[in-house]
Amino acid sequence: MIKGVMFDFSGTLFRSEPTEDWLRAVVSEAGHDMGEDELAACGARLEEVGAMPGGPPPPRLPPSLTGLWRERDLSAERHRAAYTALARQASLPSPELADALYDRHRMPAAWRPYPDTESTLKELRRRGISVAVVSNIGWDIRPVFRDHGVDHLVTACLLSYEQGTQKPDPVLFQAACDRLDLSPDDVLMVGDDPTADGGAAALGCKVHLVDHLPVDRRLAALSAVLTLLD
Structure with missing residues (x-):
């Protein structure tokens, strides 16, 4: 589950x-x-x-x-x-x-949320499902979430430049699971890169990939993730 x-x-x-x-x-x-x-x-x-x-x-x-x-x-x-x-x-x-x-x-x-980002995060919160953001990045993305009003829907933010390691290293995914206080086999990884994000599978996490498209060309890929939880 x-x-x-x-x-x-x-x-x-x-x-x-x-x-x-x-x-x-x-x-x-x-x-x-x-x-x-x-x-x-x-x-x-x-x-x-x-x-x-x-x-x-x-x-x-x-x-x-x-x-x-x-x-x-x-x-x-x-x-x-x-x-x-x-x-x-x-x-x-x-x-x-x-x-x-x-x-x-x-x-x-300079950043735009996908059309279903907020609604998906809100539904996960409603269901009591914890959320972590795990990113290969060189700067603090937390202000992006705050500016778009969704920071309160994220439990933890694991950034490669702060952690000193990057996806697909399982160490980064394990750190995120630890922050959520969950076993990897209870956690789903959602990303757009089969190599980087697919690294979570080495821990036993389920992995779901979405297409890296402009926001106006990808309307409901995150909403579809919710069906995986049913």
Whole structure:
């Protein structure tokens, strides 16, 4: 019987804003004058190099960034260094925009909950099922939950950069189960990455995968999780 649920953050409960919106917000704040065509072209380059945290991973990595990328979620410093280095590969109109883009993605306004995030978390709370968020990340995502009014629905938040280990390491999932005071075989892991999130299966957790899609293209994937608990 499932008594607790672990959720991934990015691509599962929340999704980062579209790349052009991300870039537009930063360019506007910095006072740069970019036409829509130029902005679209720069946004496409950022996507091509995988520079947006929460977006598609880089299809190719410069050899100098391979090690940093592999360990990016183990510390705040490495996370920033990896993503700002990728952003600089996108021929930005101004070099300082790389850090501004990174700062923007850490703001709650840059993240959007999936349509059924709040309703699913509320239903789990109503049923007495504990919830943990387990994320490979390099910054504190708790303000995102607070800003969107769902922080009170999460019992524990286990972040790789705070724990010093990252999914799929079973140690991170075990720490989450311990925080929920539950045995792994009583816990369901919900995520979008079969490798990272699938690591929970090594402990005996059940695993359910959802598609990492834009918020307007994934309406009820989390609601479907509730049927697994019936």
